[in-house]
Amino acid sequence: MARHLLTLRDLAAEEITSLLDEAQAVADGDIPALNGAVVATLFYEPSTRTEMSFEQAARRAGAEVLHCDVEHSSVRKGESLVDTVRTFAALGTDVLVLRHPASGAPALAARHVRCAVVNAGDGMHEHPTQGLLDLLTVRQVKGRIAGLRVAIIGDVVHSRVARSAAWGFSRLGASVVLAGPATLLPVAAPVPGVEMTVSLETALSGADVVLALRLQRERQAAGDIPTSTEYTRLYGVSDPVLRRAKPDVVVLHPGPANVGVEITAEVAYGPRSAIIRQVENGVYVRMAVLRWALAPRTVRHGDAATPRRSPQGQHAAPVVG
Numbered sequence: 001m002a003r004h005l006l007t008l009r010d011l012a013a014e015e016i017t018s019l020l021d022e023a024q025a026v027a028d029g030d031i032p033a034l035n036g037a038v039v040a041t042l043f044y045e046p047s048t049r050t051e052m053s054f055e056q057a058a059r060r061a062g063a064e065v066l067h068c069d070v071e072h073s074s075v076r077k078g079e080s081l082v083d084t085v086r087t088f089a090a091l092g093t094d095v096l097v098l099r100h101p102a103s104g105a106p107a108l109a110a111r112h113v114r115c116a117v118v119n120a121g122d123g124m125h126e127h128p129t130q131g132l133l134d135l136l137t138v139r140q141v142k143g144r145i146a147g148l149r150v151a152i153i154g155d156v157v158h159s160r161v162a163r164s165a166a167w168g169f170s171r172l173g174a175s176v177v178l179a180g181p182a183t184l185l186p187v188a189a190p191v192p193g194v195e196m197t198v199s200l201e202t203a204l205s206g207a208d209v210v211l212a213l214r215l216q217r218e219r220q221a222a223g224d225i226p227t228s229t230e231y232t233r234l235y236g237v238s239d240p241v242l243r244r245a246k247p248d249v250v251v252l253h254p255g256p257a258n259v260g261v262e263i264t265a266e267v268a269y270g271p272r273s274a275i276i277r278q279v280e281n282g283v284y285v286r287m288a289v290l291r292w293a294l295a296p297r298t299v300r301h302g303d304a305a306t307p308r309r310s311p312q313g314q315h316a317a318p319v320v321g
């Protein structure tokens with residue numbers, strides 16, 4: 001039974017916590033055995049850390065990687081998403097990792113293949129593994145999630161990172177505030193109970209966690225922000241504005257960061273930044289997610305795993321555990 005990871009919205013608090021526990025176990029050296037499972041990476045948008053991190057996670061856990069270079073694939077000849085993902089399934093894919101500019105593309109793919117589909121970022125919708133690695137990083141630094149105040153700053157409306165983080169942190173009992181210029185905030189709160197404000201000062205007051213977002217210029221309309229200089233002056237995360245946050249605030253950024261625009265170099269490379277730790281944790285989270293996607297619901301660490309055959313019946317499926 002393949003399990004899809006399409007959103008954090010779909011996951012109960014217990015399931016998120018158990019994925020974080022698994023990822024922490026991986027960080028502590030308990031590498032899952034994916035025994036030759038086939039993990040395909042299909043990225044219709046640029047990526048450095050997410051794509052490399054999934055591939056690194058797959059390889060370290062003994063899976064095979066089927067990497068698709070979309071620019072040089074039949075997508076360029078007009079092949080549809082559904083035909084492309086069905087082709088990958090027929091090639092013996094067990095887990096299809098998909099990034100796409102259209103919100104909902106992984107959900108569409110999941111309806112057409114029997115292998116697991118993991119959303120690696122879909123348009124302005126969600127980026128669940130990024131949300132999990134943000135949670136893991138904060139849990140490591142702060143020792144908990146519940147009760148923290150998390151400020152997510154910047155281009156919220158276009159950010160799948162913001163949406164997954166808002167769902168994940170809220171589910172685990174943190175209070176979340178979204179802040180940015182009115183043109184870059186959603187009309188209504190995307191997650192029940194989250195606060196929204198145009199005031200950076202209000203958002204940062206008493207914050208335990210600050211998540212700075214990149215301006216998603218590829219998704220913005222002309223005129224969303226007058227100039228990036230003005231944006232930086234009003235919403236840039238810098239040492240002076242962080243004085244409003246708790247003294248032990250931890251600063252996150254999903255990367256790639258436009259250092260000097262949404263975050264200053266002092267903050268990005270300073271002692272409160274956990275940006276590099278986020279990248280490291282990304283590999284652990286993705287190993288845990290690949291195992292979760294492959295494992296039947298009843299299989300947990302230490303249980304006897306059951307071999308299964310892939311839906312196509314061509315590929316002897318891996319034993320995981």
Ligand code: NCD
Nearest residue numbers: 049050121127214254255256
């Ligand atoms: C983010 C993405 O692609 O959604 N990057 C990432 O996955 N680490 C954020 C961004 O591109 O701004």
